[in-house]
Amino acid sequence: MSKRIVKVYPFFERLWHWLQMALIVILMLTGFSLNGQLGLVPFGPAVVFHTLAAGLLLMLWIFATFWLFTTGTWKQFIPRIEGMIETARFYALGIFKGEKHPYRKVYFRKHNPLQAATYFVLKWFIFPAIWISGLFYLTYALWEGGENAGFWIVVVANIHVLAAYVVACFVVAHVYLLTVGHGFRHHVQPMVTGYEEVDLTTEQEAYLEANEPNRLKPRGVPAE
Known part of the structure; x- marks a missing residue:
């Protein structure tokens, strides 16, 4: 294995992420206003914006689901038991003691076991619900x-x-975890x-250099 700076998040995945984030924020603000938990948005406009944002998010999920299966990216969200306990222990205890993350991110699996399990539950159960x-x-x-x-x-x-x-x-936990570690x-x-x-294997590195060199940063060049 060798460490390389690789484009692991294509444009659509990044666009999907940020659009989804914006729409979920709108849905939370308008939804909690409709539920009486917040008074930030009047009832009438809250109904309109909530419905509009929900429709846009649903269309985004349909496109994203199509993209996940046509590109094979859905495999990234399949949870696995291996490394689950170590990762859970790190987030529960090790992260506060300055320990090193037990998961080594590799080219063919971007998410650690806990992330994959969380996204799996969200995408296939919570979001459809x-x-x-x-x-x-x-x-x-x-x-x-009826x-x-x-x-x-x-x-x-x-x-x-x-x-x-x-x-x-999930949003609160996600934002919090973005502030810890590095x-x-x-x-x-x-x-x-x-x-x-x-981390790339010798074979993966050779494949990218030969077929997709634009996805690799030259050695010594930062990710920015």
């Missing part, structure tokens, strides 16, 4: 005459709010430039 319940909520006028509709709208609303709180907790700038920079230092 939000948009499915949101669609049922938005189309309530079409099924409000049997026990009053009961089911309460169930839908609670699922939607619970999933939203899970996402809010610092906020170090963690955010790869999602801006696309470049990050990873």
